[in-house]
Amino acid sequence: MMSASDLCATEDTVLLLLDYLVDPLLPARPSSRDTPSESLQQSVAKQVHAVVLLYNYYHIKQHRQLKFEGFESFSKLAVVLKPTLLAHMKLLQRSNDSELDDPDKQLSVTEKKIMDACDISNSLDASKDIPSTEGWSISKVAVLLIDSRKENCFLKHSSMTEGNTH
Known part of the structure; x- marks a missing residue:
């Protein structure tokens, strides 16, 4: 069972990321009328992918008592913390809880990236x-530097993220 302090740590960490x-890519206020452009959807998806990896792998590796957040729980948490992300989430906008018949058509690019990052x-x-990493083909390299006190980290700017993280 996750304690209240673990939940707080999860929410705080995901919110910071x-x-x-x-x-920086999201509008100031959520709007159900505005459909994000394809390029904005791609940019947001890349950034959210990085957030999921940073939380679900790197942060949990440092704080093993924290719970892995799967696709559904991470998606819901992200939208609660950043309501403007809802415009990038097809599945969470649906009113019914039916099964996913064809994830490629039913998921947004951001949701696909969340699912991919959770799988990784x-x-x-x-x-x-x-x-x-046995059986994985190496196609991308990420550089994440963490200081010896584990207080600061740096994620190198690349095709995976839109900026440096400190």
């Missing part, structure tokens, strides 16, 4: 000291 990586994080398994 969303504030830094995603918030889950397969890397933050509970292991060394992640299992």
Whole structure:
């Protein structure tokens, strides 16, 4: 069972990551009338992908008592923390709870990136000291530097994110 302090740590951490990586791309107020452009959807999806990986793998690796947030729970948490993200979430906008027949058509690009990042994080398994990457083809490299006191980190700007993280 997750304690109240764990939940707070999860919400605080995800909010900080969303504030830094995603918030600059989002409008100030949510609007159900505005459909984001394709390029904005792609940019937001990249940033959210980075947030999921940073929380579900790197942060949990440092704080193993925290719970892995799967696709559904992470999506809901992200929208609660950043309501303007709802415009980027097809599944959460649906009124029924029916099964996903065709995820490619029923999920937004952001939701697909959340699902992908959750799958990557889950397969890397933050509970292991060394992640299992056997059978993975290396196509991208991320540079995440953490100081010796584990108080500051730096995520190198790349095609995966729109800016440096400190």
